[in-house]
Amino acid sequence: MTIWWLILILSCIAAGGAAFIYVAVRLSRAAPQKKTLDDLQDNAERDVEHIFNDEFREELRNRGRLHFEKILGENAMFLQQDLRLTTSQLNDYMKDQISKDLKEAFANYESAISDAKQLAVESIEKTKATIDEQRQMLTAQLEQEVSEEKARRIQRFDENMADVVNHYVLAAIGNQIDLNDQLEYILSELEANKKAILEDVVNGA
Amino acid sequence: MAHEARKDGSHLELPVLIFGPVEIHRLQRELEALEEYLEQTAIREPGKQAPLPRTSRLLEALAGNNRFNLLVADERQELATFLKQIDHQAPVIHISFAADPSSAFMAKIVAWFRTNIHPYALVQLGLQPTIAAGCIVRTSNKSFDFSLRHHFYDHRQLLLEALGGASPQPAQGAVTVTGRQT
Numbered sequence: 003m004t005i006w007w008l009i010l011i012l013s014c015i016a017a018g019g020a021a022f023i024y025v026a027v028r029l030s031r032a033a034p035q036k037k038t039l040d041d042l043q044d045n046a047e048r049d050v051e052h053i054f055n056d057e058f059r060e061e062l063r064n065r066g067r068l069h070f071e072k073i074l075g076e077n078a079m080f081l082q083q084d085l086r087l088t089t090s091q092l093n094d095y096m097k098d099q100i101s102k103d104l105k106e107a108f109a110n111y112e113s114a115i116s117d118a119k120q121l122a123v124e125s126i127e128k129t130k131a132t133i134d135e136q137r138q139m140l141t142a143q144l145e146q147e148v149s150e151e152k153a154r155r156i157q158r159f160d161e162n163m164a165d166v167v168n169h170y171v172l173a174a175i176g177n178q179i180d181l182n183d184q185l186e187y188i189l190s191e192l193e194a195n196k197k198a199i200l201e202d203v204v205n206g207a
Numbered sequence: 208m209a210h211e212a213r214k215d216g217s218h219l220e221l222p223v224l225i226f227g228p229v230e231i232h233r234l235q236r237e238l239e240a241l242e243e244y245l246e247q248t249a250i251r252e253p254g255k256q257a258p259l260p261r262t263s264r265l266l267e268a269l270a271g272n273n274r275f276n277l278l279v280a281d282e283r284q285e286l287a288t289f290l291k292q293i294d295h296q297a298p299v300i301h302i303s304f305a306a307d308p309s310s311a312f313m314a315k316i317v318a319w320f321r322t323n324i325h326p327y328a329l330v331q332l333g334l335q336p337t338i339a340a341g342c343i344v345r346t347s348n349k350s351f352d353f354s355l356r357h358h359f360y361d362h363r364q365l366l367l368e369a370l371g372g373a374s375p376q377p378a379q380g381a382v383t384v385t386g387r388q389t
Contacts, residue, residue: 168359
């Protein structure tokens with residue numbers, strides 16, 4: 003905007019200068035047809051030359067230059083101000099746009115992160131529920147197996163209790179049991195089972 | 208010596224020193240050796256005979272208890288027949304102890320079997336250190352466990368009750384006592 007203003011002002015100044023030169027040249031080129039007219043013209047020219055002499059022209063040039071420089075300076079100042087304003091506005095606009103875009107992007111990211119987080123939380127909760135269920139199932143199964151194994155071992159221990167005690171007795175006093183001391187017990191047992199032994203010997207033979 | 212009356216050998220006495228088939232086989236081999244020696248002596252020249260082999264304590268007991276003269280061929284033959292008959296027909300009873308029994312102990316056991324079960328019963332000895340005490344008697348079809356191990360097994364309930372009284376909770380899955388396995 004400011005550049006166009008500057009170009010327009012410079013164009014106006016250039017047009018004014020050109021018009022001034024054109025009028026001056028036109029007036030200088032007009033030839034009186036008649037003598038009076040010529041005289042008048044000469045007088046006018048002399049007056050013009052007298053009025054618009056070189057000093058006056060130089061003065062006008064200086065004034066025009068100064069005015070031109072003043073206008074240039076003002077316009078440059080305006081242009082600078084406009085530029086600063088434009089730059090400031092542009093910065094603000096860019097800031098706003100960037101902030102807006104960033105906010106949108108962040109909002110999208112936050113939404114995506116929130117969705118992902120929600121999905122992750124749901125997945126973790128499902129996994130946790132599954133793990134808890136499996137843990138409970140495994141715990142129950144383990145407890146059942148431990149209980150069964152315990153009962154089985156106790157049963158085996160009870161069943162083999164006689165062997166355990168026998169092994170202990172054998173290890174403790176096995177070498178000290180004399181067969182002669184057992185003769186009475188053995189004979190009494192044989193006597194108690196005499197009938198069965200006799201029947202089997204007779205029938206087996 | 209009424210040899211005619213004991214042709215079948217049914218009334219001959221089998222000494223308790225002769226426990227089982229091992230001793231019977233040993234006696235049979237000894238009798239065969241004695242028979243061979245006497246045959247060889249008969250064909251040798253007089254005065255060149257080899258010294259008479261020393262008979263074992265078992266053979267002497269067998270001959271002495273039945274009043275047999277081992278130098279008489281018929282009596283040797285009768286004795287060999289008797290041993291063969293015993294080897295084939297006499298009932299064999301296996302009995303196992305925790306330790307190797309003495310001869311006197313075995314003589315008492317064999318005497319009981321021959322008195323109460325069969326006059327020619329043969330006892331085959333076994334060794335089972337795991338029974339701790341007592342014995343296991345096995346006939347042709349049955350087995351009689353008179354061991355301390357089986358005695359413990361029979362009275363297992365008493366042991367479990369004692370353990371249950373000593374512990375705060377009774378043992379689960381207690382098995383009821385079963386009868387003696389035969």
